[in-house]
Amino acid sequence: xxxxxxxxxxxxxxxxxxxxxxxxxxxxxxxxxxxxxxxxxxxxxxxxxxxxxxxxxxxxxxxxxxxxxxxxxxxxxxxxxxxxxxxxxxxxxxxxxxxxxxxxxxxxxxx
Amino acid sequence: xxxxxxxxxxxxxxxxxxxxxxxxxxxxxxxxxxxxxxxxxxxxxxxxxxxxxxxxxxxxxxxxxxxxxxxxxxxxxxxxxxxxxxxxxxxxxxxxxxxxxxxxxxxxxxxxxx
Numbered sequence: 001x002x003x004x005x006x007x008x009x010x011x012x013x014x015x016x017x018x019x020x021x022x023x024x025x026x027x028x029x030x031x032x033x034x035x036x037x038x039x040x041x042x043x044x045x046x047x048x049x050x051x052x053x054x055x056x057x058x059x060x061x062x063x064x065x066x067x068x069x070x071x072x073x074x075x076x077x078x079x080x081x082x083x084x085x086x087x088x089x090x091x092x093x094x095x096x097x098x099x100x101x102x103x104x105x106x107x108x109x110x111x
Numbered sequence: 112x113x114x115x116x117x118x119x120x121x122x123x124x125x126x127x128x129x130x131x132x133x134x135x136x137x138x139x140x141x142x143x144x145x146x147x148x149x150x151x152x153x154x155x156x157x158x159x160x161x162x163x164x165x166x167x168x169x170x171x172x173x174x175x176x177x178x179x180x181x182x183x184x185x186x187x188x189x190x191x192x193x194x195x196x197x198x199x200x201x202x203x204x205x206x207x208x209x210x211x212x213x214x215x216x217x218x219x220x221x222x223x224x225x
Contacts, residue, residue, distance in 0.1 A: 004153070030209075033214075035216075041218055041219065042115070042201060042216035042217050042218045042219055043154070043201065043203075043214075043216040044216070045213045045214055045215070045216075048213070088153050088154070090153075092209070096167070097159060097166050097167030097208075098156045098159070098167050098168075098169060099144065099156055099159075099214065100156060101146075101153035101154045101155070101156075102153050103152060103153050104152070104153050
């Protein structure tokens with residue numbers, strides 16, 4: 001079963017707006033990662049945040065992690081049509097050798 | 112430098128058959144992981160291999176097996192195919208065993224079981 005649950009399941013916005021996606025998970029983690037997937041193809045790694053970090057930035061991406069609430073958020077600022085994709089969070093559980101993905105958020109950015 | 116490659120791209124099988132999927136990691140990467148992604152869902156972890164040994168296993172039946180070769184390429188085998196095995200099978204490679212390292216995904220093999 002999947003550990004991460006993403007919210008919302010789908011999100012539609014206009015170019016230039018910000019997009020926020022949330023991820024909740026169930027058990028203690030070593031790290032949490034966000035991936036993008038275009039049209040059912042291979043995934044692209046976006047950003048990794050370790051369990052002892054609270055916030056991380058990469059370009060237009062901002063990720064936060066709240067281990068007390070077992071949740072993370074991904075913010076994409078000034079969105080572009082090319083950001084249209086599915087976004088997944090993935091967690092490496094503490095003392096596990098697995099990377100567990102969430103259910104994903106489908107983001108549609110209209111020009 | 113070539114990325115992760117997978118073959119075949121598409122595959123159609125019938126129930127009860129056997130299938131072998133192949134993955135070539137990025138040069139220098141010693142870890143290969145396999146994932147199953149059913150339409151509309153997130154990828155589900157099947158196996159991780161590092162230095163030719165199984166290092167992690169997801170909740171999949173024994174019909175699923177894999178191996179890693181000396182050149183770090185990998186095969187995923189599925190026996191006695193069921194309709195529910197229809198999915199996109201993704202391979203990812205990384206430098207080291209742990210998941211702190213960025214996973215680089217291949218384009219996937221789309222398996223259809225009729």
